[in-house]
Amino acid sequence: MTSINFIPLDYDYFDFQGKNYIRIIGRDEKGKRACVVDHFDPFLWAIFEDSASEKRIKDIQKKIEKIEIKLPSRTTKVERTEIHEKKFLSKKVKAIKIFITNYKDAHPIADKLDFKEIKARREYDINIITKYITEKKLIPLSWHKISGEILNNSQEFGNIDSAFDIDVCIKAEKIEKLNNKKFRPKFLAFDIESDELELGKGEILMISLVSDNFKKVLTWKKSSEKLNYVEYFKSEAEMLKTFINYVNKISPDILVGYFSDGFDIPYLKARAEKNKIKLALGLDKSQPSFIRGRIPKARISGIVHVDLFRFIESVYSQYLQSETLGLNEVAFELLGEGKKEFNHKHSSKIKEHEWKDYFEYNLQDSILTYKLAEKLWPDMIEFSGIIQEPLFEITRNSMSQLVESYILHNLDKYNEIAEKRPLHDEIKERRQMGKYVGAFVFQPKPGLYKNIVMFDFTSMYASVIFTYNLSLSTFLKKKFNKTLEVNLEKGKVYFSKEQGFFPLMLSEIIEKRKKYKKEYKQNPNPIAKARSNAYKLLANASYGYQGFFGARYYCREAAASTAALARKNILDTIDKIKKQSYEIIYSDTDSIAFLLGKKSKKQTIDFLKKLNSELPGIMELELEDFYKRGLFVAKRTVKLGAKKKYALINEKGKFKIRGFETVRRDWCNLARNLQNKILQKILKEGNEKKALEILKKTVDDLKKRKILKEQIIIRTQLKKPLSEYKAITPHVIAAEKIKKSGKPIDMGMLIEYYIAETKIKKSLVREKVKLPEEKGEYNIKYYLEHQIIPAVENIFEVFGIKKEDILQKDQRKLHEF
DNA sequence: ATATACACGGATCCCCTATTTCC
DNA sequence: GGAAATAGGGGATCCGTGTA
Secondary structure (H helix, E strand, C coil): CEEEEEEEEEEEEEEECCEEEEEEEEEECCCCEEEEEEECCCEEEEEECCCCCHHHHHHHHHHHCCCEEECCCCEEEEEEEEEEEEEECCEEEEEEEEEECCHHHHHHHHHHCCCCCEEEEECCCCCHHHHHHHHHCCCCCCCEEEEEEECCCCCCCCCHHHHCCCCEEEEEEEEEECCCCCCCCCEEEEEEEECCCCCCCCCEEEEEEEECCEEEEEECCCCCCCCCCEEECCCHHHHHHHHHHHHHHHCCCEEEECCCCCCHHHHHHHHHHHCCCCCCCCCCCCCCEEECCCCCEEEECCEEEEEHHHHHHHCHHHHCCCCCCCHHHHHHHHHCCCCCCCCCCCHHHCCHHHHHHHHHHHHHHHHHHHHHHHHHHHHHHHHHHHHCCCHHHHCCCCHHHHHHHHHHHHHHHHCECCCCCCCHHHHHHHHHCCCCCCCCECCCCCEEEEEEEEEEECCHHHHHHHHHCCCCCCEECCCCCCEEEEEECCEEEEEECCCCHHHHHHHHHHHHHHHHHHHHHHCCCHHHHHHHHHHHHHHHHHHHHHCCCCCCCCCHHHHHHHHHHHHHHHHHHHHHHHHCCCEEEEEECCEEEEECCCCCHHHHHHHHHHHHHHCCCCCCEEEEEEEEEEEEEECCCCCCEEEEEEEEEECCCCEEEECCHHHCCCCCHHHHHHHHHHHHHHHHHCCCHHHHHHHHHHHHHHHCCCCCHHHHCEEEECCCCHHHCCCCCHHHHHHHHHHHCCCCCCCCCEEEEEEECCCCCCCCHHHHEECCCCCCCECHHHHHHHHHHHHHHHHHHCCCCCHHHHHHHHHHHHHHC
């Protein structure tokens, strides 16, 4: 027996003689490409009724062991069974573990377990790789010592070692986890350019590739200038062949693109087909395969294909300020550099000397993608390690899938059998349930306040779930002794006080989050930060997960109770703060703002300690900050204060602006910047005088047509296919215009437009829409009445200045010209 | 395909009234 | 001259986006 130190990267499975085997590609310690083949005994569970007698169980076991399914290609039978004492939804159960020949047939086998003493059949609907990892504990992106037999030209598994381009192949006998050591994968970033955005429609003009000390642009277009990183070919086909050769030669661990699931890989595949070339990117020379979905997932055998856009969209975007998730903006925020400027036009119109810029542009995209991959690597590795799913899945799964994977991989700690995925009808039913009551939001009074204290609950929902033990596994249909009773709108619901595994798991997540946050503070480094963030994300998503109709552990009652008890706690706390004669000015979900008044900061902090000592369980209130001033405005429609809209300045002069148009991307920059400046001025100075001057200046500039076009562009996202819109809004018109001009329209596109002057008097805004590149003058009336005034009128109204006052002054000014 | 709460612009619908059209 | 058709104003409601 030999052994290697191994880090798993890419997981797949195959059948050999009717049985399932797992194939994992990774690296050994010397950086050599290694392949581990492991057997896997698939199984599922059947859970007995509590009333089932020992004798009956034995009977059933014998019957189960005779189950067999004959298919044309294979026969699957029950190989063996074991009786276990397990837990299901935190309750003790007797269950039978049924080992079968091939996991693909787990479903039909489950269907055959039709005995009245069996109340549930489970774990036949879990992905085979997930199941393998939970069983064998071969954790992705962690080092392991694999002992076993080296396969060298072995006929076993049909010559697997020679089918793959690998250095060593081992059939695993024993797997041991090693202590964490660093691993730096070999990335290869790539990007393609073409005239047409519709998949495969036009030719691929060029492909850029970036890896360690490697930069290339492959093209078949001629340029007047020779560049050392550009390789010229005589045709698209030759270029594609060389691209495939480079990928094979460099043999990266991770092939990384930006939106490459949705564009680059499918495009390459389509063009390769057209040119009758096999897109043999896989380690076994196979072509990429596509797993269906909203955006298909492009899998390359043996190499992890990471589409950074997808990872950023599903996981990382919440840490970003960027308003779009385009490569340019994201790279700017994370790396401080953006894409190269290039004025896109059809290749037939590009002059010879202009190609150089296009090549540079194309190369820069891959450089940025490469750098982003390096930057996000700590997050990918931490997510993969914590959730224990392969990188391919981690970078593509939604938040609910990540939470669920975390649960599945941790169930054995609690001796739990997994709950099943909801079936189609079940999902339909859950969705029809409608909404339950959510968070409490305090109705603020408009005004400019001084000396504000803000408290907030740390991980409020997660701490409520643990404190009150709210989950599917603790939800009771009836009231028993020692139960928690929660009043919901539709009646009372009950939860057991016996510890449920879900709340317990969540408390461990919270603990780990605290631990790594502390660790990060003591020693700031990307790994600690990524780890702390990953746990924070899991904790935050758990509440939503329990209320999500697609969840295995869906429990509407638990989700509704979480919200209800969070409301109760914050309202109780508000009462206590009031009783100390503080004046509450605002509260939303987990935060409370009130005036310091005559009290000192120390008194307030002492009071916070007292509040904390009275809070149930692990619930915790902390001081968010002291603020020098805060502004709350009225709603547009009624005189009441607007919720979720306020601006604060702390004692260090740092602003916190929420909900205002300043932070909304569907307002033009002119209105946003103006509002931002005005808010900041008012908060800094404590009055509106100077702010009013800023407003006048802007109105003046607007009327004199001094405003730059960039400032008046309105951006709105297209959230569904154009044809599905019932209300034809300005951004829909703009999208139609783009489509007419021959550019493709994608769902999710950010549509840009401005409102122009028109000759004829038109009443609808949409009739004045123009695209940024269209010539025209901006509509002064529109920008004044629909952008500038609405953005600031509520602010000035706090100081008793009415919209008419502002407008009248303007009109007088207008006459002066 | 994590949850609900909230603000608000613009379109659309509906009702009412004034004006125009038609007999 | 009077009824019917039409235009236009104003408010309620719906649709849609984005944020907390």
